[in-house]
Amino acid sequence: MIQKLNVACAGLGRMGARHALHFLEKTPRAELVAAYCPAEAESEITWFNQRLAPFGVKLYNDYDEMLKHPKLQAVVVATVTTVHAEQAIKAIEADKHVLCEKPLSTSVEISQSVVDAANKKPHLKVMCGFSRRFDASYRDAWNRMDNGSIGRASVLRSQTCDKLDPSGFFVEYAQFSGGIFVDCNIHDIDLALWYFGQDSIVKSTYAVGITAVQPDLRKYKDVDNGVGVVEFWGGKIAYFYSSRIMAAGQHDMTEIIGTEGKLTVNANPLGTLVEMSEASGVRREIPPHYYGRFAEAFVTEATEFTAACLDSTKLPFKLTGAVQAVKIGCALQESLNSGKKIEFDETGRRIEKAAL
Amino acid sequence: MIQKLNVACAGLGRMGARHALHFLEKTPRAELVAAYCPAEAESEITWFNQRLAPFGVKLYNDYDEMLKHPKLQAVVVATVTTVHAEQAIKAIEADKHVLCEKPLSTSVEISQSVVDAANKKPHLKVMCGFSRRFDASYRDAWNRMDNGSIGRASVLRSQTCDKLDPSGFFVEYAQFSGGIFVDCNIHDIDLALWYFGQDSIVKSTYAVGITAVQPDLRKYKDVDNGVGVVEFWGGKIAYFYSSRIMAAGQHDMTEIIGTEGKLTVNANPLGTLVEMSEASGVRREIPPHYYGRFAEAFVTEATEFTAACLDSTKLPFKLTGAVQAVKIGCALQESLNSGKKIEFDETGRRIEKAAL
Amino acid sequence: MIQKLNVACAGLGRMGARHALHFLEKTPRAELVAAYCPAEAESEITWFNQRLAPFGVKLYNDYDEMLKHPKLQAVVVATVTTVHAEQAIKAIEADKHVLCEKPLSTSVEISQSVVDAANKKPHLKVMCGFSRRFDASYRDAWNRMDNGSIGRASVLRSQTCDKLDPSGFFVEYAQFSGGIFVDCNIHDIDLALWYFGQDSIVKSTYAVGITAVQPDLRKYKDVDNGVGVVEFWGGKIAYFYSSRIMAAGQHDMTEIIGTEGKLTVNANPLGTLVEMSEASGVRREIPPHYYGRFAEAFVTEATEFTAACLDSTKLPFKLTGAVQAVKIGCALQESLNSGKKIEFDETGRRIEKAAL
Amino acid sequence: MIQKLNVACAGLGRMGARHALHFLEKTPRAELVAAYCPAEAESEITWFNQRLAPFGVKLYNDYDEMLKHPKLQAVVVATVTTVHAEQAIKAIEADKHVLCEKPLSTSVEISQSVVDAANKKPHLKVMCGFSRRFDASYRDAWNRMDNGSIGRASVLRSQTCDKLDPSGFFVEYAQFSGGIFVDCNIHDIDLALWYFGQDSIVKSTYAVGITAVQPDLRKYKDVDNGVGVVEFWGGKIAYFYSSRIMAAGQHDMTEIIGTEGKLTVNANPLGTLVEMSEASGVRREIPPHYYGRFAEAFVTEATEFTAACLDSTKLPFKLTGAVQAVKIGCALQESLNSGKKIEFDETGRRIEKAAL
Structure with a gap:
């Protein structure tokens, strides 16, 4: 039987919700197992209950807890830009593959810190989501x-x-x-x-x-x-x-x-x-x-990121470019x-x- | 948990293979459980083994046997035109929903016979695949x-x-x-x-x-x-x-x-x-x-056909139009x-x- | 000095007025010398007085009289369709080149009569104005x-x-x-x-x-x-x-x-x-x-018709095609x-x- | 009878030749009476003899002499950029309207000198040929x-x-x-x-x-x-x-x-x-x-420049803009x-x- 990548989506705002659905519905080799959004994000939670919960996805209001999900292999970081870098680094440190929405940060130094973290874990796939690269x-x-x-x-x-x-x-x-x-x-x-x-x-x-x-x-x-x-x-x-x-x-x-x-x-x-x-x-x-x-480019992004994680193949572009x-x-x-x-x-x- | 429609695909030629993949990969509420192709169709069988077998899809070389698959709820008929009507009617008689590639038949009378069969089972969804309707x-x-x-x-x-x-x-x-x-x-x-x-x-x-x-x-x-x-x-x-x-x-x-x-x-x-x-x-x-x-219209077709079967809602157009x-x-x-x-x-x- | 073709325009309605201006202003080798419109066509006569009279063009209310203009060499027939053929034939008989608006007539027989008249005067250029041929x-x-x-x-x-x-x-x-x-x-x-x-x-x-x-x-x-x-x-x-x-x-x-x-x-x-x-x-x-x-095709039409008349060269297409x-x-x-x-x-x- | 503007064209190179033809053939209210090109410009002179001479246009090899043409009212300056300003100023001083190809000069100061010259003769129409303004x-x-x-x-x-x-x-x-x-x-x-x-x-x-x-x-x-x-x-x-x-x-x-x-x-x-x-x-x-x-914009330019000279109406834009x-x-x-x-x-x- 086919092996699937177990993915969590951090952030269920406009773009986060889309990423979640892409991994849930349009990425055959991925399994969306978890999602994170803050406890106060009411409309996101409602949306989660309607669209993701029926498929067995688990919701977390604490990002760090989500990282402990037992089957988790990869995280999509689609929260607000200000926490992209911090969450990406935490995921890397927890030994998860990362697809981080662009930009890594609005600061060059902070962006670089994500690259530094990734460099310490060369077996992980860490990618910044420049969607046009997949168009x-x-x-x-x-x-x-x-x-x-x-x-x-x-x-x-x-x-x-x-x-x-x-x-x-x-x-x-x-x-x-x-x-x-x-x-x-x-x-x-x-x-x-x-x-x-x-x-x-x-x-x-x-x-x-x-x-x-x-x-x-x-x-x-x-x-x-x-x-x-x-x-x-x-x-x-x-x-x-x-x-x-x-x-x-x-x-x-x-x-x-x-x-x-x-x-x-x-x-x-x-x-x-x-x-x-x-x-x-x-x-x-x-x-x-x-x-x-x-829209289609985002689906391709999810598909190719998943394949690179599962097959240990190269990502289509380097993380340093994002810096x-x-x-x-x-x-x-x-x-x-x-x-x-x-x-x-x-x-x-x-x-x-x-x-x- | 979500309920899924169990689908079989009859025919794995050019269009059949596409239908199979659409239901397997791009139709979240469907489960591709079976496929049929004749025993002598070597290249189709090779393709099946590579692309469908790893997902647990079962292959049949006998169409009638396939209809007996215990979980089967719906059949996509994507074989050669000459057997469309016969296979569609058999599936209807076996109480399966049917999505039949166009045309039902090159004969008006035979096309009508599919409509007649469908009319006897008003609880079934029987649709002719006019893909442009979904574009x-x-x-x-x-x-x-x-x-x-x-x-x-x-x-x-x-x-x-x-x-x-x-x-x-x-x-x-x-x-x-x-x-x-x-x-x-x-x-x-x-x-x-x-x-x-x-x-x-x-x-x-x-x-x-x-x-x-x-x-x-x-x-x-x-x-x-x-x-x-x-x-x-x-x-x-x-x-x-x-x-x-x-x-x-x-x-x-x-x-x-x-x-x-x-x-x-x-x-x-x-x-x-x-x-x-x-x-x-x-x-x-x-x-x-x-x-x-x-391509996208075919995916929409699969998605909407699946929804109509699961939710007992109306199909977007009538089968009689195909005649x-x-x-x-x-x-x-x-x-x-x-x-x-x-x-x-x-x-x-x-x-x-x-x-x- | 350059030799110019002396042209008359029969009809000063929508298309006739345009033909007249093309020969007057945009056909360097032509001289518009005369125009015809019926005595009761008041607005056409007003337009003539404003736009053509100052350039020395002479107005006729009688088509036959116009054909007697001493310098006249060519006639553009741009009157109502019902008189195209009759006026074209009269011009041919008066030994004038003819550019006749399409169609020659709405009757095949009458159209053919223009061809017959033209065949008797092979030295004349007689053309039906299929403007797209000049586009x-x-x-x-x-x-x-x-x-x-x-x-x-x-x-x-x-x-x-x-x-x-x-x-x-x-x-x-x-x-x-x-x-x-x-x-x-x-x-x-x-x-x-x-x-x-x-x-x-x-x-x-x-x-x-x-x-x-x-x-x-x-x-x-x-x-x-x-x-x-x-x-x-x-x-x-x-x-x-x-x-x-x-x-x-x-x-x-x-x-x-x-x-x-x-x-x-x-x-x-x-x-x-x-x-x-x-x-x-x-x-x-x-x-x-x-x-x-x-618009530009009509100017080319005037220019090439003029050149064919002056230089005795072939017209770009045959009159018989119009029939x-x-x-x-x-x-x-x-x-x-x-x-x-x-x-x-x-x-x-x-x-x-x-x-x- | 219609009054026409007597125009000379200075320069018969690529653009000069076009200007000459526009005034000769496509500007009904203008008469091309003279042209200037240097004695050594053999191919231009050949072209002049074929295309302009038959229409009675007079050729000058001395720009100053051309300005003395008895009927001359306006000059098109279409020579090389380096002499635009000098020739435009001379024409202005000789009381001729001027249409000068762009740019007046590649120097701001020299460009301004044309404006200064024009300002002394407010009855003259002096225009820089920004053709897109007529498109x-x-x-x-x-x-x-x-x-x-x-x-x-x-x-x-x-x-x-x-x-x-x-x-x-x-x-x-x-x-x-x-x-x-x-x-x-x-x-x-x-x-x-x-x-x-x-x-x-x-x-x-x-x-x-x-x-x-x-x-x-x-x-x-x-x-x-x-x-x-x-x-x-x-x-x-x-x-x-x-x-x-x-x-x-x-x-x-x-x-x-x-x-x-x-x-x-x-x-x-x-x-x-x-x-x-x-x-x-x-x-x-x-x-x-x-x-x-x-191409059409240049013809409109010629037509509107001619009308402004003949009718003493305003040009569509100011000369100072060219500076x-x-x-x-x-x-x-x-x-x-x-x-x-x-x-x-x-x-x-x-x-x-x-x-x-």
Whole structure:
């Protein structure tokens, strides 16, 4: 009979609930055995009772207790960003495989501490959940690039743009998110590291931004529209756009420009394959949220993480990249606020300018 | 604990294997307990041993024996078309729910015999697998139409077009397929019945066709490109195109034209969301086969069929429609070969013209 | 100094006014010297006085008088369809080149009489204005086909679809238009003759139609949505759709399916290159009328007609094709009304079935 | 009779020849009376003799002599950039209207001298040829924005990307072009000034670039891929991309992001309306050069310039904007080479940082 990976899901918020269902329903080689959420999270607990309890999943209100579940082999960390690192490290120390939602932390040092913990347990699989790495379209583009179809990849443009949310949600959220470059563009930065190569060394970062709709973001040193430019040593440039004000819906897209061609991912976002011809023209709707774009990628993520744990095979990318991505995201966020370009030497070490 | 539906899959060919995996891996409320394939189907048996046996699925080489599996509650019939009806009827008689691949049969009478058998067991769920009924895009279009967004649906154009296959496969296949209008356009006919209403009465059928690439199809009274026109009583027209010679890949599309707007489903087929800009222009690839377009719909089909069986809820459409679709498909195929328009009275009864 | 062709424009209605301006302003080798419109056409005369008179164009209220203009070399016939043939023949007899708007006539015999008149004056250029023949996209597609890029062209689908006009205009218009297959699909039929070869022989025609929006069309034996199927000898099929009820605007499109590929012209209509992303999705507007799609083709038509007259070079297509197109259009219209398929022998002669 | 504007065209190179033909053939209210090109420009003179001489246009090899043509009223300056300003000023001093190709100069000061000269002759129409201002799609987008359809325009992204030209042309060209931000992105900068308002004040500029294909560009302090970011006072951001390495062809596009919507111009470039479905997928070709995209805009430019001269009406935009555009372009080019952000105070005056 088939051997299954026994998984727990920490956090049952928006993304946690999705992870739980993916492991429960769509990952044939995994068994969801436990879930954690704080005792006060009433709506999550109700949801758990309806959706997970009937399948025999056990609920914990204490993360440390959950780690003691006798059959537990792997933990998905999908709680708030501020506890990602702490919970990931505890799980590693308890000898569990870990799939941690992005980012590991909004701090480079704390992110690095997860890597350090993982390095002490090389038999464990520890992964940061950069979902786009599992997306069929991004993989298709990467494979085409890898096959030489665009020559040498030289410029990457990538954007993560959220649907306008007039509720003020993004203002509250900005308190803990690390800022738009760490929260949104972290994905695009990770794409640059993927497409340009994991060993790419950042040379400079520069960012500007505005609060077009939500001036209160300034309280938390954040913006609702940001443009960031990153140079890499070796003659490569990535430039990023992030926004919280897209009227039509989520629009995450990327283009990779090489010396012999260009690859574009999701230039024309679409929801279903339906187009409406009506008196006002031809129209299509687009997904309102990232999950409408990346649902399948999350399932692939769960499936491949499970296989790597069970079969002791390599994960598709290294955990250290997650620290690089946070480092670049934080440098962009700092540049946004200081108005200054930040430079790095050829080893990636920051160049501090005495006079400034 | 959750109650699961115990399912068997009859047939492990191309589509059977997919159905088996959908019920095994992607239908949380179902348990795949058994499978059937003939003793001589070596490659299917090898596949079974690798993919299904480890999960405890039991293999039968005798369909009747499989029906005796003690826990069995439902059967997926995914064998060759010629035995669909017989196996479906046997399963019904053995008191099993049935999901039967389309078409029930290439004969109207035999198709009707499945309906007759099902009518005797109203507690059973018996469904013909018109996968497009479960496709998110077709459902989106239908809901928009139902909400009145295009006024009164009046004209439907729909095509099922396969990728060119120079191997001669389609010639051999034509022997049993019932012909291009029954094999391919059956889906489009079913869409017309769905969008125009299940009670639509056919008024006339007319078809023409050519063998552009495979003249040998004529041996089996078939073509590789067909155009069919169907009038419905009440002032509605559907027209269909089917082809076996698409160079780029599968292209199934539909448009529904109403008095106040038009809905189009999959006018611009696409594989992934990647576009390539290269010296020869801007290019995208498209799925080579229908499964690349409808994979998710098949999973939804499995999920909803399972739910209807477990919860005793209504299936999304009636089995009788499957007979109507075959009736229209056969009339188009006959018109193709006779060169004559076929007419029906307002009750849908064929008008036989003495003089002809 | 450059030699210019002296042109007169008969008719200053919607299309006549456009022709006049094309020859006046956008055809460097032509000189618009005269125009004709009936004395009672007040708004046309006002327009003439504003737009053409200042350039020295002379207005006639008598067509025959206009033909006597001393410098006149060529006539554009853009009056109502019912007088096309008569005016074209008079111009030919007066030894003028002729560009006649489509169709020559809604009657095959009268259309043929124009050809007969032209045959007597082989030094004259006489052309029927099938504007799509001058469209850059249709030419691009034709050249690709001619270069072998799709193998052997086998199936052609083409539609001419007008924007919904609730004013009732189309009902009045139907009195003289010859019906939707002669008025709209004449262009698509001409495309079939162009892409399949001018010598293609029609084998059968079949048509159905409905009055989805304007039941009064039935008075004039016309419909607002028509589907027509034409077989050609030699294993080729063309099928057509025409509609008067497009909510979004004009949508004329064509696809040519060959044994090795497919060419599509204007599958996704667009007005400008602007896309709007707004709360309801992503939208583009499309041209409301055919002139928004084909304006440039009309200018090319004027330019090439002028060059052929001045340089005594061949016109891009033969006048006889215009008779073939009317013949097929009329046969479709007849089939629409009789409900019967019409057949032709291998010489294109109609097969009359005694018993029917 | 109609009054016509007598125009001369200075320069008969690629763009000069096009301007000459536009005024000769496609501008009904203009008369091309003269042209200038240097005596040694043999191929231009041959072209003149074939295409312009037959229409009575007079050729000059001395620009000053051309200005003395007795009927001359307006001059199109389409010579090399280095003499634009000098020739424009001479024409102004000779009391001629001027349409000067962009940029006025690659130097801010010299550009300003043209404005100064024009200011002394307020009765003359002096315009810099920003062709996109006359493009139907850009105007459509502007009108929609102006009508409030996207709320407050806040972020503008715009790119000017040339087809890869392996001939080395761009290296030689870089000697005089002013660099990629002045040569290519000048159009995008002008768009920012147009969409954000002509009175927008630049706050900062920042640029990076690489030589992905043509390292020799470094000799002239230029790159083949540049990314520029411009902040405007009042909370607006424009960011630009320019490239000389597009494999598929020219791709100039723009998006304007507002607080309530987004407008995109030419996100999906296309040549004709033909799509090819072939074994490698679905493909379209795109224009190789900017003229394939903007041909019609140039004709509109000629037509509207002519009308403004004849009717003494306002030009659609002010000449001073051309100086602003050069100023921003030069600042981007300087930032590219210095690696430093350049800042401006709220009056647009450059802030010189003593310590740097």
